[in-house]
Amino acid sequence: MYRRAIGSSILLVLCVLQLLGSGAARAAADPAPVTMPAEMDKRVRACTSCHGVEGQGRNNDYFPRIAGKPAEYLFNQLIAFRDGGRTYPPMGYLLAFLPDDYLRQIARYFADLQPPYPESDHTEVAPKLLAAGQQLVMHGDPARKIPACIACHGERMTGTQPGIPGLLGLHASYIAGQMGTWRSGTRHAIAPDCMRTIALKLNDNDIAAVSHWLARQPRPADPRPAPASAQRLPLACGSQPQ
DSSP: OHHHHHHHHHHHHHHHHHHHOHHHHHHHHOOSOOOOOSOHHHHTHHHHHHHOTTSOOOSSTTSOOOTTSOHHHHHHHHHHHHHTSSOOHHHHHHHTTOOHHHHHHHHHHHHTOOOOOOOOOOOOOOHHHHHHHHHHHHHOBGGGTBOOTHHHHOTTSSOBTTTBOOOSSOOHHHHHHHHHHHHHTSSOOSSSOHHHHHHTTOOHHHHHHHHHHHHTSOOOSSOSOBOOOSSOOSSOOTTSOO
8 A cells, every 4th residue: 555655646746747847847957937837727736636726625634725825834835845844745746846936936826815715613522622722722821831823823813924824724633733743843844943842832632622623713704814013923933034
């Protein structure tokens, strides 16, 4: 099964490289800027085949919503997958030979999309767990020096320009999984890596509580990320320099 999975990933890469065209491969060796063709939907077909036709995400924890997130955040994630800050072999293969300028244009394309959000999660969860999640998201835990999630991700939890993503429209298991990778050190961000600092202070119950509470929140009337703010973040974050 493992060999078949690797083989499928390699075939996917070959198809994507063919889709992106020889221009992208040449650009890896040529520092000249890359120009995306007008028909962006064709160029990002490798992305939309997994993340949905408008980047809205799928009912699968490996393919989250990417539409509408800040362009700088999306660019940082593409760079991380390409350069090893995040580890998911199919993404690494897809991005291995693509230059920064090319990835910036992909990031801007998906940042401009705002398809409808999926329905929020309605699975049965213990009220006590949800209450703990709400507390951490909205108020944090000062005793443990854990800031509220909304202090960085915005009061509407739709993210903050230029580099902080929204937290809505994601499965609880995806959120929990990502928090686990921050905590284990298998996911990294630009230093100082504030999310790893926070994740190391969270226990399993904290992560479950936050993940389930976020997944159950109603979809925002205005899904756009909040504008950049001059207000200082509770922690220094390399992905959101101030």
